[in-house]
Amino acid sequence: MSLTGTSFFVLLIVATAVCVAGTMALWSRLRGPQTVRWVLRLVMIGLCQLTAISVMATWINNDYGLYASWDDLLGNDNGAAVAMPGPPADRAKFTHTDTGVLDTYFRGKHSQLSGQVIVWTPPQYNQPQYRHTRFPVVMLLHGVPGSPASWLEHGGMPGDFENVVKSGAAHPFILAMPVVDPGGVDTDCTDQPNRKVATWMARDVPELISQKFRTIAGPKGWGLMGFSTGGFCAARLPLAYPKVFGSGAALDPDPLTGDTSVVTDPVSRERTSPTYMVKRSKAVVNLFLATSAEDRLSPPHYIQQFVKEAAATMVRTQTMVLPSGGHNYNTWTRLYPAAFTFLSRHTTAPKA
Secondary structure: OOOOOHHHHHHHHHHHHHHHHHHHHHOOOOOOOHHHHHHHHHHHHHHHHHHHHHHHHHHHHHHHOOOOOHHHHHOOOOOOOOOOOOOEHHHOOOEEOOOOOEEEEEEOOOOOOEEEEEEEOOHHHHOHHHOOOEEOEEEEEOOOOOOOOHHHHOOOOOHHHHHHHHOOOOOOOEEEEEOOOHHHOOOOOOEEOOEEHHHHHHHHHHHHHHHHOOEOOOHHHEEEEEEOHHHHHHHHHHHHOOOOOOEEEEEOOOOOOOOOOOOOOHHHHHHOOHHHHHHOOOOOOEEEEEEEOOOOOOOHHHHHHHHHHHOOOOOEEEEEEEOOOOOOHHHHHHHHHHHHHHHHHOOOOOEO
């Protein structure tokens, strides 16, 4: 039974009521020596207090996200990296940073994973004439190792994106930067036993952003862009969740057939890989895939194989191969104009 589940909380409330009722019913009916009767009464009082305190402690834990599971509570992490539990989405608070972005940390209701999300809203978002306008969202997915802040510290965001908008090549987006490996555990944005990272990315994070900001609903309002591991995720998630994400831009993605160092089970690795998924996909989504001819970690043949498998499906692809550049930010930032132009073409512009 889950520590944070409703059934456990209800069970504690029922147990408290039974203990109180039982104490009242049995208090004067106890038999035996006086010492025994007093001991039994103290036990009954203790049970009433224990169950009542448990109800309050569970309520506080669920409200503030102190512990996400029994293993978390008992410290049984088996040496695995875990994220510090955060508050649920409805209690998550976005704080303004000195870089002009909004930052929060929360626990997802569906995945039970906790992690950081950074959000940037375009200048229009807070202007009076746009106060009733909803905006499309692009989720920016970092590489591993890395963090959401990588987009700000090394990836030129949001300044590079603002330049693309000013050039007229893209319309304004809300940019959301979630952690792609909560707790430092990378699953290539797949759901694995006890680690539902795909659920975190496709359900928990979009729900948080939709609750806190004026967003356009549906796949035409949501796109993805990522580099390296994040590029793999940007290609995979629209195939897995086409009702959430209508488009994705994968920049220098990790092997699109799956990474043996991340998902070790060969069957799971194959079936959760974009190349396997796209051949069997019924989704109507649009994907931009780009790399450099010199990138040994993301060679063009990965993308060519993916496009070949997608040819007979409803998945529409556009590719770009730069003549030079390595697996680094210099290459990725050069791809921004084409990627954001593609995402703008396949998402709904801001609308009232």
